[in-house]
Amino acid sequence: MAPPAQEVQPSSTPINDEQPPFSKSRVTVIGSGNWGSVASKLIASNTLTLPSFHDEVRMWVFEETLPSGEKLTEVINRTNENVKYLPGIKLGRNVVADPDLENAVKDANMLVFVTPHQFMEGICRSLVGKVREDVEAISLIKGMEVKMEGPCMISTLISQQLGLNCCVLMGANIANEIAVEKFSEATVGYKGNREIAEKWVQLFNTPYFMVTAVQDVEGVELCGTLKNVVAIAAGFVDGLEMGNNTKAAIMRIGLREMKAFSKLLFSSVKDSTFFESCGVADLITTCLGGRNRKVAEAFAKNGGKRSFDELEAEMLRGQKLQGVSTAKELYEVLSHRGWLELFPLFATVHEICIGRLPPSAIVEHFGRKPKFTLPI
Amino acid sequence: MAPPAQEVQPSSTPINDEQPPFSKSRVTVIGSGNWGSVASKLIASNTLTLPSFHDEVRMWVFEETLPSGEKLTEVINRTNENVKYLPGIKLGRNVVADPDLENAVKDANMLVFVTPHQFMEGICRSLVGKVREDVEAISLIKGMEVKMEGPCMISTLISQQLGLNCCVLMGANIANEIAVEKFSEATVGYKGNREIAEKWVQLFNTPYFMVTAVQDVEGVELCGTLKNVVAIAAGFVDGLEMGNNTKAAIMRIGLREMKAFSKLLFSSVKDSTFFESCGVADLITTCLGGRNRKVAEAFAKNGGKRSFDELEAEMLRGQKLQGVSTAKELYEVLSHRGWLELFPLFATVHEICIGRLPPSAIVEHFGRKPKFTLPI
Numbered sequence: 001m002a003p004p005a006q007e008v009q010p011s012s013t014p015i016n017d018e019q020p021p022f023s024k025s026r027v028t029v030i031g032s033g034n035w036g037s038v039a040s041k042l043i044a045s046n047t048l049t050l051p052s053f054h055d056e057v058r059m060w061v062f063e064e065t066l067p068s069g070e071k072l073t074e075v076i077n078r079t080n081e082n083v084k085y086l087p088g089i090k091l092g093r094n095v096v097a098d099p100d101l102e103n104a105v106k107d108a109n110m111l112v113f114v115t116p117h118q119f120m121e122g123i124c125r126s127l128v129g130k131v132r133e134d135v136e137a138i139s140l141i142k143g144m145e146v147k148m149e150g151p152c153m154i155s156t157l158i159s160q161q162l163g164l165n166c167c168v169l170m171g172a173n174i175a176n177e178i179a180v181e182k183f184s185e186a187t188v189g190y191k192g193n194r195e196i197a198e199k200w201v202q203l204f205n206t207p208y209f210m211v212t213a214v215q216d217v218e219g220v221e222l223c224g225t226l227k228n229v230v231a232i233a234a235g236f237v238d239g240l241e242m243g244n245n246t247k248a249a250i251m252r253i254g255l256r257e258m259k260a261f262s263k264l265l266f267s268s269v270k271d272s273t274f275f276e277s278c279g280v281a282d283l284i285t286t287c288l289g290g291r292n293r294k295v296a297e298a299f300a301k302n303g304g305k306r307s308f309d310e311l312e313a314e315m316l317r318g319q320k321l322q323g324v325s326t327a328k329e330l331y332e333v334l335s336h337r338g339w340l341e342l343f344p345l346f347a348t349v350h351e352i353c354i355g356r357l358p359p360s361a362i363v364e365h366f367g368r369k370p371k372f373t374l375p376i
Numbered sequence: 377m378a379p380p381a382q383e384v385q386p387s388s389t390p391i392n393d394e395q396p397p398f399s400k401s402r403v404t405v406i407g408s409g410n411w412g413s414v415a416s417k418l419i420a421s422n423t424l425t426l427p428s429f430h431d432e433v434r435m436w437v438f439e440e441t442l443p444s445g446e447k448l449t450e451v452i453n454r455t456n457e458n459v460k461y462l463p464g465i466k467l468g469r470n471v472v473a474d475p476d477l478e479n480a481v482k483d484a485n486m487l488v489f490v491t492p493h494q495f496m497e498g499i500c501r502s503l504v505g506k507v508r509e510d511v512e513a514i515s516l517i518k519g520m521e522v523k524m525e526g527p528c529m530i531s532t533l534i535s536q537q538l539g540l541n542c543c544v545l546m547g548a549n550i551a552n553e554i555a556v557e558k559f560s561e562a563t564v565g566y567k568g569n570r571e572i573a574e575k576w577v578q579l580f581n582t583p584y585f586m587v588t589a590v591q592d593v594e595g596v597e598l599c600g601t602l603k604n605v606v607a608i609a610a611g612f613v614d615g616l617e618m619g620n621n622t623k624a625a626i627m628r629i630g631l632r633e634m635k636a637f638s639k640l641l642f643s644s645v646k647d648s649t650f651f652e653s654c655g656v657a658d659l660i661t662t663c664l665g666g667r668n669r670k671v672a673e674a675f676a677k678n679g680g681k682r683s684f685d686e687l688e689a690e691m692l693r694g695q696k697l698q699g700v701s702t703a704k705e706l707y708e709v710l711s712h713r714g715w716l717e718l719f720p721l722f723a724t725v726h727e728i729c730i731g732r733l734p735p736s737a738i739v740e741h742f743g744r745k746p747k748f749t750l751p752i
Contacts (some may be wrong), residue, residue, distance in 0.1 A: 172624040182618050183739035185625045208739075210625075242558050244664045248548040249561045249586075252657035259651070271647060275635070280656060281628035288620040288664075363559035363584075 027203065028058040028108035030123065031115035032097065035175040037086035039114050039140060043203055044092030050202060055094045058108060063099035073097040089179045102130050110203070113158060114140040120154055124161035137166040138200050142224035143322045146329040148336055150265060153221050165191065167200055168217055170224040171277035172285040181208045187278035188213040189220025212276060218266040219273035223258060227283045228323035229330060230254030232349050234287035235296025236362040246363060250345070251287050255280060257343050291316055292323035300359035308353055324353050403579065404434040404484035406499065407491035408473065411551040413462035415490050415516060419579055420468030426578060431470045434484060439475035449473040465555045478506050486579070489534060490516040496530055500537035513542040514576050518600035519698045522705040524712055526641060529597050541567065543576055544593055546600040547653035548661040557584045563654035564589040565596025588652060594642040595649035599634060603659045604699035605706060606630030608725050610663035611672025612738045622739060626721070627663050631656060633719050667692055668699035676735035684729055700729050
């Protein structure tokens with residue numbers, strides 16, 4: 001990890017107030033689930049070797065008491081492992097778990113948001129007025145909501161609530177595979193400031209995790225949500241045992257609808273973003289594995305006779321499928337704006353999910369409309 | 377198949393010389409293997425219902441004597457099945473097998489080339505001076521060679537040898553899946569004449585086989601060849617059991633190199649072509665199934681200790697892998713033009729194939745070069 005010549009700052013060392021406070025960037029990761037822990041590990045390996053960052057990485061942990069009676073933060077700081085959400089992986093000795101959100105962010109000028117998306121509104125509210133004025137943020141959170149008035153982007157929520165600039169990082173990122181340092185890639189989406197984007201790339205990039213920046217925050221973030229709807233469609237194809245040919249066609253049509261929908265919502269969205277890891281690669285990963293695909297496969301195998309709610313409860317033990325709710329939200333937007341015919345795949349996924357169409361409609365729908373063309 | 381009101385021309389009816397000879401288009405399919413037979417079936421279902429085409433579809437068959445002692449063409453014309461290369465599938469009564477190449481093409485003004493690519497030079501030579509002056513052609517043949525002086529495109533070979541215009545049709549097209557009418561898509565690439573392209577789309581498009589035309593013959597045709605090199609890389613990842621994340625990353629990098637290489641060779645190649653069925657969809661199909669992937673997986677599982685030649689002989693019973701030879705040809709071009717560093721995936725695939733690098737290099741190579749950027 002760290003080259004021999006470099007001093008590792010012990011995790012218990014308090015911040016030294018006498019050194020120039022802002023000379024080096026200080027990073028805090030807000031969230032410590034599976035992906036949050038892996039993100040902390042990636043970042044911590046870089047802050048040790050890059051001179052422009054403080055070694056220490058603060059990781060805010062939603063405190064829990066473990067069955068042993070110990071606090072989760074205490075165990076993380078003692079063992080250097082997130083024993084609950086990423087057992088068996090050393091995070092790096094310079095990761096410091098902190099149960100106090102306000103304390104965790106107060107010195108940081110780089111905030112990495114990586115919590116479940118439903119907690120973000122509350123977290124943002126409690127951070128108002130507590131963060132440094134020069135702070136930069138990045139969101140790793142996939143799965144914003146698509147509301148009638150437009151998508152409710154997590155990066156926008158963070159920017160607006162906290163009055164700061166927020167980038168996003170998305171990609172084909174299965175946390176457990178990156179934790180064991182299997183090769184993968186990710187995409188940073190940024191709005192205007194290329195230098196800040198480069199700094200995020202420096203912070204995350206490792207030899208096994210290659211990060212690229214693109215100036216298209218909306219395109220990158222939309223990919224992370226819309227792919228789940230395509231994964232539902234891919235799952236239907238798997239359940240119907242239609243083969244790789246059909247599956248590839250459905251994934252391609254899905255990618256095209258993702259691109260067209262994003263461009264209709266934000267004219268700034270770039271085609272090239274969909275060739276990045278956040279686009280085609282994340283779509284492939286999600287349509288090959290992933291829980292949306294898996295439950296949709298079971299749904300189609302049962303001929304749509306068992307509901308998604310029932311299958312979810314049985315197969316996912318409390319986790320929820322984002323694809324089904326995103327498909328519903330998307331359908332409302334498409335219907336409201338008169339775009340249903342432009343997005344037959346998105347529309348059909350929802351109609352299958354609610355039982356209005358049989359799973360086989362996922363391919364029949366296209367055949368009936370050979371003259372369908374997207375304006376984009 | 378045919379609507380009740382429409383007369384089906386019996387396959388034995390000779391061409392009626394008294395009707396205006398060129399009022400309707402006449403189609404001949406040159407080739408009758410697995411894909412050629414499926415193409416004939418697709419086309420035959422359309423010529424029956426579209427008024428601008430003659431019902432009859434001639435299919436040139438390289439004559440063989442079957443174990444029963446019968447000629448292949450006789451059995452096809454009697455049973456309406458290609459019992460050798462597509463058993464169990466009715467081609468349509470309007471498909472006429474013809475063992476005489478010259479006779480098969482003489483009345484056609486639309487020629488569909490779908491033979492193994494190594495036969496094309498000989499076929500073109502024997503067709504010189506034998507085709508109609510107003511004839512249009514389309515090639516369904518994947519796997520052109522990439523020679524030092526540039527790729528030897530099959531469409532160019534046909535155009536130049538026969539002095540005619542040649543489109544291409546490529547896509548995620550597993551013949552046996554299309555034969556049983558599973559949903560899939562394809563892309564027609566054309567040079568200049570949009571009307572001709574539309575005519576090819578009409579001829580091939582069915583409710584389960586959706587065809588789109590793009591003005592980019594080189595881009596479409598290059599996709600059909602270069603994807604095989606990426607499939608070798610994907611097979612290595614499978615053999616090393618690196619997971620979906622890494623596989624998606626390698627496929628994405630492969631798609632990017634396909635696009636960049638095509639654009640360096642032909643400035644007319646369009647980015648959007650790689651979003652079509654011939655691009656991302658065919659790549660996905662080939663990297664999920666396909667023999668290039670399969671043999672490469674076995675190669676990596678054996679740690680590169682058994683050669684591709686040996687594995688091919690054992691696993692493919694006489695069929696040859698295109699990916700390995702294309703990777704070799706590509707490497708020569710990249711090396712000759714000083715482009716090796718621009719295409720680390722293409723280069724690494726070849727170096728692994730010849731044993732210069734271990735299979736694991738497929739991912740290590742990228743990590744060592746995080747600053748690598750393609751100019752395109």
